Amino acid sequence: MRCKKCGRAAVINMRQYKLALCETHYVGWIQAQTERYIHEYQMFSRDERVLVAVSGGKDSLALWEVLLDLQYQVDGLYIDLGIGGDAGYSDQSLGKIRQFLAGRPTAARLHVIDLEEEYGATITEAARLTRRGKAKPCSVCGLIKRHVMNRVARQGGYDVLATGHNLDDEAAVLFGNTMQWQIGYLARQAPVLPASAEGLARKVKPFCRFHERETAAYALVRGIDYLYEECPYAVGASSIRYKIVLSEMERNSPGTKLQFYLGFLRARKAGAFEGAAETRPEMRPCRMCGQPTTAGDQCAFCRLWETVDARRSSQ
Numbered sequence: 001m002r003c004k005k006c007g008r009a010a011v012i013n014m015r016q017y018k019l020a021l022c023e024t025h026y027v028g029w030i031q032a033q034t035e036r037y038i039h040e041y042q043m044f045s046r047d048e049r050v051l052v053a054v055s056g057g058k059d060s061l062a063l064w065e066v067l068l069d070l071q072y073q074v075d076g077l078y079i080d081l082g083i084g085g086d087a088g089y090s091d092q093s094l095g096k097i098r099q100f101l102a103g104r105p106t107a108a109r110l111h112v113i114d115l116e117e118e119y120g121a122t123i124t125e126a127a128r129l130t131r132r133g134k135a136k137p138c139s140v141c142g143l144i145k146r147h148v149m150n151r152v153a154r155q156g157g158y159d160v161l162a163t164g165h166n167l168d169d170e171a172a173v174l175f176g177n178t179m180q181w182q183i184g185y186l187a188r189q190a191p192v193l194p195a196s197a198e199g200l201a202r203k204v205k206p207f208c209r210f211h212e213r214e215t216a217a218y219a220l221v222r223g224i225d226y227l228y229e230e231c232p233y234a235v236g237a238s239s240i241r242y243k244i245v246l247s248e249m250e251r252n253s254p255g256t257k258l259q260f261y262l263g264f265l266r267a268r269k270a271g272a273f274e275g276a277a278e279t280r281p282e283m284r285p286c287r288m289c290g291q292p293t294t295a296g297d298q299c300a301f302c303r304l305w306e307t308v309d310a311r312r313s314s315q
């Protein structure tokens with residue numbers, strides 16, 4: 001397979017675009033497409049400060065690198081969830097991020113929030129004590145990550161929070177929400193979520209139109225050493241089953257995932273879910289942490305840690 005632009009050996013063939021590219025042209029293509037999506041969805045400008053949530057996986061590290069190469073003002077945030085104990089999943093993730101930074105001459109800053117150190121419990125323990133996640137701590141984890149990302153963005157004066165979600169992630173979430181007709185969730189799934197209240201950062205997904213194999217190929221070409229393993233709690237997640245189904249459809253009909261996602265975005269833009277978005281209750285600041293919440297005068301995050309503390313002291 002030859003590069004469509006220069007005729008050298010191609011490193012990737014993107015069947016949905018009928019486009020094969022060599023190493024150099026592929027890196028240029030990823031950068032140009034990322035820039036295009038940032039503009040098209042009005043994600044952020046070069047005057048704004050971006051905080052990218054990094055996990056040690058390929059997508060978030062690749063995103064950080066592309067944004068740095070494109071000269072955006074972008075720092076990283078890693079939330080140490082304490083999964084797997086010493087030298088376990090969380091420690092290995094942080095190791096990959098530090099290694100990534102050490103190998104790149106950049107002034108970018110990495111914020112590390114250690115959950116156990118700052119709040120007194122790992123994600124596994126918090127889920128066990130609150131009994132919100134008996135088998136898996138994922139719902140507790142999602143709640144905590146959202147809160148901490150927003151807190152660091154607000155305290156650090158960042159305008160935007162970026163995550164490395166790719167097309168496979170977005171299509172799988174969309175598939176799940178459509179299967180269950182979760183209209184409220186569908187209304188809030190987008191490449192850009194504007195700050196819905198004072199004190200909340202805008203959320204963006206600049207990689208939302210890249211397939212997982214495309215971000216993996218980019219990481220490989222650029223020598224980004226990332227953590228291949230998924231979080232141990234991801235095993236058996238319904239999103240993984242949806243990804244398998246969608247990838248099978250993509251294999252038979254290249255472009256399926258992109259069509260599914262872009263068709264949804266068009267419908268969303270045309271107002272298909274507008275009513276659902278308006279039914280959200282009004283946001284007010286939490287009396288404990290000040291972050292806007294729809295859950296009355298105390299946000300779900302503060303309530304969670306109150307329960308963790310109470311259960312721990314009664315044990």
Ligand code: SF4
Binds near residue numbers: 138231232
């Ligand atoms: S799979 Fe792991 S990182 Fe993802 S939400 Fe669940 S506990 Fe958190």
Ligand SMILES: [Zn+2]
Binds near residue numbers: 004008024025
């Ligand atoms: Zn080429």
Ligand SMILES: [Zn+2]
Binds near residue numbers: 286299301
């Ligand atoms: Zn709170």
